[in-house]
Amino acid sequence: MNPTLVTLQAWSDAGWLRRIDSALASFVHELDPSAGPQVLVGCALLAHMEGRGHTALPLTRLLSSPSDLLGGSGQASEAWATLQSTLPRELGTWVDALRRSPAVRCVPWPETAMPDPDQGQPLVLSGTAAEPLLYLRRYWVYENQLAAALAQRAAQVAEVDTAQARHWLDKLFGSTAAAGGCDWQKVACALALRSSLTVITGGPGTGKTYTAARLLALLLATSADPSQLKVALAAPTGKAAARLRHSIDQSLQDLQQRLGNSLNLQELTQRMGQAKTVHSLLGARADTRQFKFNAHQPLDVDLVIVDETSMVHIEMMAALLQALPLHAKLVLLGDKDQLASVEAGSVLGDLCAPAHGARYSAATRQYIQNVAHELLPDPGEPGAALEQQTVMLRHSQRFGTGIGLLAKAVNQGLAHTPGAPDAHNTGAYDLLLEGTAEASNPEFQNQEFLPQNSPGKVWLAPGKVSPQTVWGLATNGRPLARASYADYLRVIKQGPPQTDPSAQTHAQWVKAVLVNFDRFRVLCAVHEGPWGDKELNRQIQRVLAQAGWLPSAGEWFVGRPVMVTRNDPAQG
Numbered sequence: 001m002n003p004t005l006v007t008l009q010a011w012s013d014a015g016w017l018r019r020i021d022s023a024l025a026s027f028v029h030e031l032d033p034s035a036g037p038q039v040l041v042g043c044a045l046l047a048h049m050e051g052r053g054h055t056a057l058p059l060t061r062l063l064s065s066p067s068d069l070l071g072g073s074g075q076a077s078e079a080w081a082t083l084q085s086t087l088p089r090e091l092g093t094w095v096d097a098l099r100r101s102p103a104v105r106c107v108p109w110p111e112t113a114m115p116d117p118d119q120g121q122p123l124v125l126s127g128t129a130a131e132p133l134l135y136l137r138r139y140w141v142y143e144n145q146l147a148a149a150l151a152q153r154a155a156q157v158a159e160v161d162t163a164q165a166r167h168w169l170d171k172l173f174g175s176t177a178a179a180g181g182c183d184w185q186k187v188a189c190a191l192a193l194r195s196s197l198t199v200i201t202g203g204p205g206t207g208k209t210y211t212a213a214r215l216l217a218l219l220l221a222t223s224a225d226p227s228q229l230k231v232a233l234a235a236p237t238g239k240a241a242a243r244l245r246h247s248i249d250q251s252l253q254d255l256q257q258r259l260g261n262s263l264n265l266q267e268l269t270q271r272m273g274q275a276k277t278v279h280s281l282l283g284a285r286a287d288t289r290q291f292k293f294n295a296h297q298p299l300d301v302d303l304v305i306v307d308e309t310s311m312v313h314i315e316m317m318a319a320l321l322q323a324l325p326l327h328a329k330l331v332l333l334g335d336k337d338q339l340a341s342v343e344a345g346s347v348l349g350d351l352c353a354p355a356h357g358a359r360y361s362a363a364t365r366q367y368i369q370n371v372a373h374e375l376l377p378d379p380g381e382p383g384a385a386l387e388q389q390t391v392m393l394r395h396s397q398r399f400g401t402g403i404g405l406l407a408k409a410v411n412q413g414l415a416h417t418p419g420a421p422d423a424h425n426t427g428a429y430d431l432l433l434e435g436t437a438e439a440s441n442p443e444f445q446n447q448e449f450l451p452q453n454s455p456g457k458v459w460l461a462p463g464k465v466s467p468q469t470v471w472g473l474a475t476n477g478r479p480l481a482r483a484s485y486a487d488y489l490r491v492i493k494q495g496p497p498q499t500d501p502s503a504q505t506h507a508q509w510v511k512a513v514l515v516n517f518d519r520f521r522v523l524c525a526v527h528e529g530p531w532g533d534k535e536l537n538r539q540i541q542r543v544l545a546q547a548g549w550l551p552s553a554g555e556w557f558v559g560r561p562v563m564v565t566r567n568d569p570a571q572g
Helices: 003-014 019-031 037-051 059-064 066-070 074-084 091-100 137-154 162-173 184-194 208-222 238-262 265-272 278-282 314-323 347-351 362-372 401-411 467-476 485-494 503-517 533-546
Strands: 056-058 104-106 123-127 132-136 197-202 231-235 303-306 329-334 390-393 432-434 449-451 457-460
Touching: 003 019, 003 037, 003 074, 019 037, 037 056, 037 059, 037 066, 037 091, 037 132, 056 059, 056 123, 059 066, 059 091, 059 132, 066 074, 091 104, 091 123, 091 132, 123 137, 132 137, 137 197, 137 314, 162 184, 162 208, 162 238, 162 362, 184 197, 184 208, 184 362, 184 390, 197 208, 197 347, 208 238, 208 265, 208 303, 208 329, 231 238, 231 265, 231 278, 238 265, 278 314, 329 347, 467 485, 467 533, 485 503, 485 533
Parallel strands: 104 123, 197 329, 197 390, 231 303, 303 329
Antiparallel strands: 056 132, 123 132, 432 457, 449 457
């Protein structure tokens, strides 16, 4: 057997690669028995990167930081170093080997060069000379479909009745410029009024759905026949879709009081129906990746608003753009720094990468000034067409300085929180916990937890941050907030009242279990390592067993939390 395939399969046995990663390399070897180790290793790591949410494998990463691609333990890094010593170190050698393989279609650079004929090759080599990219065929197709659809929509700018737009924007937001800076929500609505594609991003509490509700009211108010406007609301998950509809309904109720009798929002929005998942909107069908609605059978809509767009992967976004009629508006809402899609592609993050710069052209800035009374500074070099239809909301109404500073520092990759007390800036984040802290409180006698000067916050003492601390929080709680996983396990052990075995008391007991379970949760940023969810789950289960709350052995037990990973529409 090919020695490279033996190595890759051993890596799958060790858990450093998935089975499907090494299987792709074996499949390509069947198509191309002469494939060298560069092609086989590239295939396996490409599939592995897809599993981690990436649409392509940058070949330069294979040479600069190859062990990072595995994302595993020190053993994985050592194994990669051993294999790497047998592989070429020149980028050109990797590119040449892939170009020669009949399993790879080369779409060369510069663009004037002729691409290989499309013969259904499973892999595509594209990118640039400085950054060649290896794709699975379908992701290369999705990226090209999506890029073409976005470019087409970005080029569409409709004529706007300036006086009418100014009138309604002033009614919805006020007629004067925002104090202390630009009203980006008003700018977003102004841009969406003329655009067939609008991207609105912003952190938590910046008012994305608040803006969407006002945009909906604006489009209804300026429509020639608002009763005929067909609107669809969508999100990646059912919970997000329900939250979107609830948030918009609530915002519209508040807005109706402001507008009075000038626009009957309730009557006009009753026909929207419930928000749907993007899958449901497109008409997902069992046992196929194809949807009911597509380029040949488009959606019957005039406006689609998608929330939590950061979770929409590239295949789904490409399908949505294909199914959207050209006359319809698409509004994408989401936080570019928040949850990424489970499947491959970071569409919103890529679209919004330059959003902070607000690189609007002179024509765009003049339009915004005319219809929204907002004067934007000249950015110098204007951005691309899509940037003229992208808005970043900046002012959070939800978070104060503590959480807001922490989130900003995390997004910037800083090692400590700017503005936090110097005594706590120890080179790594200390845990900032909620509660009502008083220095004289007896719960602080052990000095593991320190009161913070700001009301409602508790710091974990410098040097105390460790996974073991999280195990303790999960079993014993902490000062001023004693909730832990032991709470719901205690209720389970107590069981429903034996004196009244009715269905009602049993239901009350079940509800008590769920309520106590929801009082505490540990969130992890990664899957692997001592801070990953896999290891923390294992250790928390172990210490709960030691404390007598769980059985010491067995994967399944009464009260084990489970997660729904796939919806069954037939079950509701």
